[in-house]
Amino acid sequence: MSQNSHLSSVLSLEEQEYLEMEVRGAKHWIGLSDRAAEGSWRWTDGSKYTKGFWYEKQPDNWNQGIGGTEDCVHLQNGAPHKTWNDGNCTQQHQWVCKVTFGQA
Template sequence: MTRNDYANSGTSADNRSADLKDTYEAIYVNEDVLETRVTRIRTKSTSGSRCYRLTAVCVVLLCVFLLTAITVLWIKFDTERNLSKQLQQERDDLQKMLDVLDMQEKLRWANFSSSLYYFSEMKNWTESRQDCRERGGDLVIINSKEKQEFIVEQLQGSRTWIGLSDREAEGEWKWVDGMPLATGYWAEHQPDNYSDEDCAEIGFPDRQSWNDRPCFHKQGWICEKSVGSVRTV
């Protein structure tokens, strides 16, 4: 082989070696590019999966929140509805009770000679008069035998305040309208002012008798008012 052949042969070997090197480098570069692309795809896939999971968790939490809110609102609505029904029932029951009391109140008024008379119990003389005035009347004034007999019949023997007192001046008995006593139905030896007795009652010691008694004692009382001024409380 000639020197040129060797030279050419060496040159060809070097060229082949260079070609192989370039080929390997190209393969490595392609592998790097492919690996980079795969890594990017995996990264995108992982990011997308995380985003999907986060979205799913948010949706679930939102559903739980909405369900909780709906449940709370329903319980509140149901509670308020039941409370409203209970209050309405209580109002109805109270109204029925008031109607019954009003009817009983009206039945306790007795009619006599264009006036109404109300019989109650357990107040002192001052409280009794105040109650009568709140009902549109005053303690009863007995200024005739007929009214006396009517009151006695209604009382059936109980001790009851009437609208007569000498609180302003001892021994000067006056009715609640300011008129002085003209005719009285006192029991024997009464009034005697035994223990500062400034208010008059009927029914002691017998059904038809009047008696003076301390005004602070609590007992029955009789209201009187004209028919045109009927008003219950």
Template sequence: MTSERDQLHAERDELQKIQKKLNYTIQQHLRYFVTKHTRWNEARQECRSKGADLVIINSQEEQEFLSQMFSGEAWIGLSDSAEEGKWMWVDGTKMTTGFWWQGEPNDYEQKEDCAATGSRHAKAKVTTWADYSCETELNAICEMEAK
């Protein structure tokens, strides 16, 4: 009985941790997905027309959440179009946590300044990022602060 009780307590504690992470994610941000394929700037305009912006990803938990919720490649709110190699989020903050696919960002042919999650090269459960030409047409993930 004691070992069963301890096992149930351990399972309960783990479930509470998961619930806390999910509640934080859901309460902090309201997300919706743009399903039509558009260029990065057009995707951002679409998000902004709805009172949102392209998603900013600052934690492993958030990347894991998006990996579970969305399949395929999609624009995120990250680019180095203002200064090559200086990746900035749409809110003007510098990228501090990245989930780049191996060898990315690579600025292939000096034309890749916008980031997408869901790299088709990812083999893990958690998707990775890649840089693409901002003219590539992809889906996008928009984010709006919860009120």
């Protein structure tokens, strides 16, 4: 059950800094993917993708030899605020979700 949540979008430097602090360098999936069209990044919650906090030389769509390419994005250790890496969506990582709040 989703508990009114979805994989997190990261829409600002403040959100990126918060997630970096919370995940403490462990790999966590976020809700960014180019599964629908290679190189066309989309947030799973429908938010508009404008810029990323990509680790050096990422995304690279590296074929890891495990039956696919890299269409999903996770946070990883890296230079401050540059921690995104594209990875094979079948890899086992933790995840970061956002909760959708209803109207008050």
